[in-house]
Amino acid sequence: MTPTIEWTSIILAIIGMVSGWVTWWLDRRRHQQEVEGLKADNRQKDMNLSVDYVKEWRAYIAEPLQREVGELRDEVKQLRNAIQRIDRCPHRDHCPVYDGLRQQAKSDD
Secondary structure (H helix, E strand, O other), X not given: OHHHHHHHHHHHHHHHHHHHHHHHHHXXXXXXXXXXXXXXXXXXXXXXXXXXXXXXXXXXXXXXXXXXXXHHHHHHHHHHHHHHHHOOOOOHHHOHHHHHHHHHHHHHO
C-alpha cells in the first residue's frame, strides 16, 4: 500500500505544480493584456489632449494673429499708396503730414 500512496502523492504533486504554473502563466498573460490596454488608453488620452491643445492654440493664438497680420498688411498697403500719391498732390509743399514724414525719415537716418 505504501508504493501506491507514494505514486499518488508524486502524481498529485506534479499535477499541482503544472496547474500552478499554467494558472501563473495565464494570469501573467491577462495582466500583460491589461497593462497594454492601459498603455493604449493613456496614448489615446495624450493624443486627445494634444488635439485639444492644437485646437485651442489655433482658436486663441494663431487665428487672431493671422487676422491682425492681415489687417496690418492692408494698413501698410494703404499707407504705401498714400505716400506714393503725395508726389502727385498739388498741396504737397504745404502738407503737414508730408513734412512730418520727411522729418521722421531724417531723424531715423
